[in-house]
Amino acid sequence: xxxxxxxxxNRAPYGSSYALExxxxxxxxxxxEQRVSLLFKGTGxxxxxxxxxxxxxxxxxxxxxLSALPGYGVERCFACRPSAERxxxxxxxxxxxxxWLDYEGQRRLIDDQDIVTG
Amino acid sequence: xxxxxxxxxxxxxxxxxxxxxxxxxxxxxxxxxxxRVFFYHDAVLTAAEGGVAPQDxxxxxxxxxxxxxxxxxxxxxxxANALKRGMLSDAERRRYDKPAATVHEAFTIxxxxxxxxxxxxxxxxVTFQA
Numbered sequence: 159x160x161x162x163x164x165x166x167x168n169r170a171p172y173g174s175s176y177a178l179e180x181x182x183x184x185x186x187x188x189x190x191e192q193r194v195s196l197l198f199k200g201t202g203x204x205x206x207x208x209x210x211x212x213x214x215x216x217x218x219x220x221x222x223x224l225s226a227l228p229g230y231g232v233e234r235c236f237a238c239r240p241s242a243e244r245x246x247x248x249x250x251x252x253x254x255x256x257x258w259l260d261y262e263g264q265r266r267l268i269d270d271q272d273i274v275t276g
Numbered sequence: 277x278x279x280x281x282x283x284x285x286x287x288x289x290x291x292x293x294x295x296x297x298x299x300x301x302x303x304x305x306x307x308x309x310x311x312r313v314f315f316y317h318d319a320v321l322t323a324a325e326g327g328v329a330p331q332d333x334x335x336x337x338x339x340x341x342x343x344x345x346x347x348x349x350x351x352x353x354x355x356a357n358a359l360k361r362g363m364l365s366d367a368e369r370r371r372y373d374k375p376a377a378t379v380h381e382a383f384t385i386x387x388x389x390x391x392x393x394x395x396x397x398x399x400x401x402v403t404f405q406a
Contacts, residue, residue, distance in 0.1 A: 276284060
């Protein structure tokens with residue numbers, strides 16, 4: 159059965175393994191034809207920055223994995239506007255198009271899901 | 277209700293495993309069915325066979341093993357997360373030619389498809405983040 163699954167991505171791309179490992183579960187959920195949405199929050203927004211090179215620290219490049227998401231049918235990417243304002247980030251810095259949400263928009267997005275996970 | 281649970285935190289560094297264990301025990305006591313517990317990220321370390329809990333702390337692994345024995349709950353480790361953290365079943369130990377298996381026999385190593393299956397097959401999917 160296809161479910162609406164929201165992944166809350168709030169971890170920095172390289173400070174820990176959380177970001178990449180979470181994206182692996184995103185890819186598998188999408189491959190199994192779930193209706194996947196992503197919400198980037200807090201320092202998780204740094205995952206979206208262009209010009210990343212994970213090879214410099216012996217890791218896969220998080221931004222590259224994200225860029226592959228539309229090919230897996232993941233097209234619903236949301237970003238927390240208050241987080242971006244706090245961190246001084248704008249959509250021109252990102253490798254994926256996002257839809258901006260304030261807290262009320264995020265509440266409605268979460269409310270609309272079957273599953274919310276990380 | 278059919279419930280599946282994801283645990284993301286390491287057994288002693290994070291409260292996730294302990295909180296998840298308490299949640300599952302309560303859900304069972306209330307008559308719900310637990311379809312699968314999926315250990316992801318550092319939570320795969322919950323299955324470490326060589327772990328010895330301090331005497332004055334709750335033995336998290338023993339709690340999960342008890343539930344597996346009493347209720348037949350599937351304790352599933354993500355294979356990719358498990359292998360890179362040295363968590364090997366006997367089959368994986370042989371496959372990768374390592375000296376010893378490290379995963380307690382109550383836990384099974386599965387692919388990420390089983391995470392999605394758990395989401396799909398359950399009425400509720402509850403995540404305990406690190």
